[in-house]
Amino acid sequence: MQTNEALDIEATANVLKLLGDKTRLTMVKIMSEHECCVCEFVDLFDMSQPAISQHLRKLKDSGIVNEARRGQWIFYSLNQTSAYYSFIQTVIKDLPSQAFKVEELTAQGKRICCD
Amino acid sequence: MQTNEALDIEATANVLKLLGDKTRLTMVKIMSEHECCVCEFVDLFDMSQPAISQHLRKLKDSGIVNEARRGQWIFYSLNQTSAYYSFIQTVIKDLPSQAFKVEELTAQGKRICCD
DNA sequence: TAACTATATAAGCATATGATTATTTATTCG
DNA sequence: CGAATAAATAATCATATGCTTATATAGTTA
Incomplete structure (x- = not known):
């Protein structure tokens, strides 16, 4: 088994406190599979847009995630250069994939794509 | 890499919320190395006995730890039969060993031993 | 049994957390 | 430019959290 830096x-x-919230943990799992924009998260969670924004801000302030404006x-x-990136990967590894949620968005034509 | 149950x-x-507290995370790391009684934790943390007791109760209520009275x-x-046992081991693996703290207790004659 | 030690529980309190609604800021597009 | 869309921020609020002190409970020992 690999042993990482202490x-x-x-x-x-x-970091664990940040992940210790169902919404944020799900967000992080989703981001480990797909990058996502705020309005997609708003569609995915039964929660107001500011609530989503505030969760993302906490994750961003901790350096766990990156934001990138596109239009x-x-x-x-997920911020792959974070000191906690591999730790987070390990923590979320066995959580159920959330890819189906993003696929549902796509099916509903709600998926944002800037390519 | 091993893949565990989802x-x-x-x-x-x-579980992550429970671990997302410095005191409890340290307690769990200590317990992964030594079992410990309440008065030892009280010596190890700069905190009242009831505060220690309340942290341990949360860990116990979640099934993460076991308690055993001896005299x-x-x-x-750590409860090795918990569904989260191996998950927790993974989470705390790279945290710095807290064994030195228990050794300090021993040096001060404050280590409890019931053998 | 009474005193002592270890631990748990109760009550209270200050602060943190996670949500809401209202508003502001940034960007796009007619 | 002005309307529309996306996202952030501000203000507020109810509840959760983590601690304290005081007290109760359980076990040990003289």
Whole structure:
């Protein structure tokens, strides 16, 4: 088994606290499979747009995710350069794939694509 | 890489929330190395005995830890039969060992041993 | 049994958290 | 430019969290 760099307990606790919310944990799992823009998250969760925005801000402030504006939309994705990137991958590895949710969006024509 | 049973997102978020507290995360790391009784935790943390007790109760209520009375003392240890045992091991794997703290207790003659 | 030690529980309190609605800011497009 | 869309921010609020002190409970021991 691979052994990684030692992680600081307090910083790790803060990351775990962020992941310790059902909405954010699901968001992170989704982003591990697809990048996603805010309005897609709004469609995926039964929650107001500001609530989504606030969850994403916490993830962004911690450095876990990146944001990238593309035109009208802001896309969020896991920050692969974060010191916690591989830790997070390990934590979410066995969570059920959320790809079906994004596929449902596509089926409904709600998927945003900027290519 | 080993792939384990899929974990439920909401239940996993609840476990992560429990681990997302510096005190509890440290406790869990300590218990992964040594079982520990309440008064030892009280010596190890700068916190009142009831605060320690309340953290341990949350861990116990979630099934993450076991308690075992031995005489006057109640020892807490990781519950190896918990559905989240291997998940937790993975999460805490790269945290710095807390064994030195328990060794300090031993050096101060504060280590409880019921053998 | 009484005193002592270990732990749990109760009550109270300050702060954190996660949501809402209202509003602002940024971008696109007619 | 002005309307429409996307997202962020501000203000507010109810509930959760983590601690404290005080007290109760359980076990040990003289």
